[in-house]
Amino acid sequence: MSTATRLPVEQAGPAPALKVRSLRKTYGGAVALEHLDLTVRVGEVHALLGQNGCGKSTLVKSLTGVIGPDSGTVEVYDRQVHLPVEAAHEHGIAVIHQDIGLVDEMTVLENLGANARYGTRLLLPVNTRRERRIYTELMDRVGFHFDLDAKVSTLSPSERALVAVVRAMRLMPDDAAGQLFILDEPTAALPKPEADRLLTLMRTVADLGSAVIFISHRLAEVMEVCDRATVMRAGRDVLETRIEDTDRAEIVAAMLGRRMDEFYPDPPNVTPGEVRVAVDALTGPVVRDATFHVAAGEVVGFTGLAGMGQEELANLLGGATETVSGTVLVDGADLTGATPSRIIDAGMVLVPGNRLRDGIWVAGSAEENITLPVVPQLRKRGSVSNSLIRAKAEELMAGVGVHPHDPERPLGGFSGGNQQKIVFGKWMQLDPQVLLLDEPTQGVDPGAAKDLLGRAMDAASSGSAVLVFSGEHEMLAAICHRVLVLHEGRIVAELSGADLTEESLLAASELDHAAVTASATEGAA
Numbered sequence: 001m002s003t004a005t006r007l008p009v010e011q012a013g014p015a016p017a018l019k020v021r022s023l024r025k026t027y028g029g030a031v032a033l034e035h036l037d038l039t040v041r042v043g044e045v046h047a048l049l050g051q052n053g054c055g056k057s058t059l060v061k062s063l064t065g066v067i068g069p070d071s072g073t074v075e076v077y078d079r080q081v082h083l084p085v086e087a088a089h090e091h092g093i094a095v096i097h098q099d100i101g102l103v104d105e106m107t108v109l110e111n112l113g114a115n116a117r118y119g120t121r122l123l124l125p126v127n128t129r130r131e132r133r134i135y136t137e138l139m140d141r142v143g144f145h146f147d148l149d150a151k152v153s154t155l156s157p158s159e160r161a162l163v164a165v166v167r168a169m170r171l172m173p174d175d176a177a178g179q180l181f182i183l184d185e186p187t188a189a190l191p192k193p194e195a196d197r198l199l200t201l202m203r204t205v206a207d208l209g210s211a212v213i214f215i216s217h218r219l220a221e222v223m224e225v226c227d228r229a230t231v232m233r234a235g236r237d238v239l240e241t242r243i244e245d246t247d248r249a250e251i252v253a254a255m256l257g258r259r260m261d262e263f264y265p266d267p268p269n270v271t272p273g274e275v276r277v278a279v280d281a282l283t284g285p286v287v288r289d290a291t292f293h294v295a296a297g298e299v300v301g302f303t304g305l306a307g308m309g310q311e312e313l314a315n316l317l318g319g320a321t322e323t324v325s326g327t328v329l330v331d332g333a334d335l336t337g338a339t340p341s342r343i344i345d346a347g348m349v350l351v352p353g354n355r356l357r358d359g360i361w362v363a364g365s366a367e368e369n370i371t372l373p374v375v376p377q378l379r380k381r382g383s384v385s386n387s388l389i390r391a392k393a394e395e396l397m398a399g400v401g402v403h404p405h406d407p408e409r410p411l412g413g414f415s416g417g418n419q420q421k422i423v424f425g426k427w428m429q430l431d432p433q434v435l436l437l438d439e440p441t442q443g444v445d446p447g448a449a450k451d452l453l454g455r456a457m458d459a460a461s462s463g464s465a466v467l468v469f470s471g472e473h474e475m476l477a478a479i480c481h482r483v484l485v486l487h488e489g490r491i492v493a494e495l496s497g498a499d500l501t502e503e504s505l506l507a508a509s510e511l512d513h514a515a516v517t518a519s520a521t522e523g524a525a
């Protein structure tokens with residue numbers, strides 16, 4: 001079993017954990033990877049960075065055998081891997097995706113058991129006691145523990161990721177000198193404490209003598225946890241650096257091919273107008289007794305630790321879940337318990353956070369997805385016009401910078417960040433009076449994030465009320481006039497002006513009142 005035989009870093013030899021040379025992959029005629037080189041060393045957390053659509057997922061899919069590259073070589077722990085890769089876990093490669101692929105209604109052990117070792121053992125009954133012991137040992141090694149009999153639905157996001165890591169470790173071959181874990185945006189949309197646990201987990205796994213590739217658009221985390229980084233642009237590696245030798249500005253410049261001095265737009269400098277959204281004692285799933293107002297021109301954030309109600313509040317306001325009590329007024333109209341279509345007609349639009357669940361139709365084309373809310377209006381002589389739909393799709397895709405600019409491509413053929421841009425463009429075209437943004441920059445690169453948020457700031461400048469629901473404190477502190485903090489479904493704090501900092505948002509989320517005051521004093525100094 002791998003846990004007993006994996007070698008510590010110093011014995012694993014000088015060979016890199018992963019050596020990719022001159023990898024090339026085309027989709028049809030389009031080049032996704034071109035002469036790509038990547039070296040990841042044993043014992044390091046290595047950031048793989050780049051703009052949306054630069055080829056990161058294509059590289060990961062090439063390493064795990066989901067797709068076959070056209071040419072190039074891959075070595076894992078000094079062993080040449082035949083391409084296309086078959087049974088990646090046998091080479092010690094495991095990918096931990098953002099939506100981790102666990103069954104909520106099963107216990108942790110049942111989820112893990114579904115992955116019991118391959119081979120003849122598949123035909124034998126699973127020895128539960130033995131499995132329990134092995135998983136307990138694995139948890140000891142990574143220094144995290146969870147109840148093997150707990151339902152997966154009760155675990156926090158970082159615990160779910162841990163289950164996925166432990167499950168992957170269990171699948172690795174007995175004789176692996178080390179393993180290669182690829183964590184593909186595991187922290188996107190996680191509030192800081194949860195993200196921190198995952199970062200610690202990655203560090204531990206690397207320190208135990210494996211290598212970790214961390215794919216992320218959250219550069220603060222990259223600077224905090226990674227040893228080295230490779231930046232890709234348009235399918236090529238353009239920068240390989242030790243983290244201590246670089247900074248965010250250099251990384252972003254390599255990603256985008258241009259410098260970016262500020263990472264976020266400023267909130268509009270306008271005097272708040274009339275109240276657009278008036279919420280009184282709103283109660284629904286998780287949310288308890290929420291009361292607040294947002295005026296025209298205001299950008300107001302909502303945050304909290306994982307599961308504290310910010311996402312649920314967005315869904316409640318957007319009509320995605322049922323209101324139990326309380327009222328919601330938009331421009332004076334009572335929308336309490338209204339259907340999503342009535343809410344949209346009244347001018348309040350929710351750009352959903354969970355892209356795959358709520359926002360898109362994967363098999364539909366970019367054009368079909370992005371024009372969906374306005375198709376009935378795109379008519380010529382009484383019937384829906386394909387040419388008007390095409391023109392509209394092209395205009396909208398250009399507006400949010402979707403790449404490639406191919407309206408006919410199924411949404412599943414776009415990179416994750418570009419899918420998010422399409423969701424954003426789809427809803428922004430309605431020029432909402434009230435814009436509800438749930439994790440708006442999830443999976444979006446820093447350049448595109450600034451552009452998308454800039455469009456929300458423009459909407460606020462022209463009189464919309466903008467409500468942003470997110471665990472990303474850095475972003476909220478930069479773009480919001482004020483931020484409301486939720487705890488167990490209730491609004492427990494409001495921060496604005498000099499009190500509104502990344503640190504004070506975290507402290508308020510953790511109900512650390514002393515730290516909120518200290519951070520506010522520093523902010524004011």
Ligand SMILES: Nc1ncnc2c1ncn2[C@@H]1O[C@H](COP(=O)(O)OP(=O)(O)OP(=O)(O)O)[C@@H](O)[C@H]1O
Nearest residue numbers: 027032052053054055056057058413415416417418
């Ligand atoms: N199935 C596919 N068919 C055609 N083109 C594809 C397909 N999958 C990806 N591509 C294209 O290959 C390029 C690289 O995409 P990839 O998903 O690897 O980017 P990425 O760096 O992972 O982006 P993101 O940060 O947004 O997740 C993009 O131009 C994308 O549109």
